[in-house]
Amino acid sequence: MTNIAKGVAATIAQHGRRFLARGGAVEHLEGSFMPKRVVILEFASMAAAKAWYASPEYAPLLALRKQASKGDLFLTEGV
Secondary structure, eight states: OOHHHHHHHHHHHHTTOEEEEESOOOOOOSSSOOOSOOEEEEOSSHHHHHHHHTOTTTHHHHHHHHHHOOOOOOOOOOO
8 A cells, every 4th residue: 555545544534434345346338437446435424535635634645646646536425
């Protein structure tokens, strides 16, 4: 695990959340969205997810991630 990944994991833990999936095999079955890598995080609420994303702890890691990769980010309410 890279230092960035370790740092992200630490910020997620600080916000009391966890990874549900991170970088495992992706099998495309339908549609046109074909990610090479998928990360799914669980938060208590949409507000908690937004608070983590905007947190000062995550900000420097987010900047590094944006420099090093391209991707799509979605927030969705779940069950």
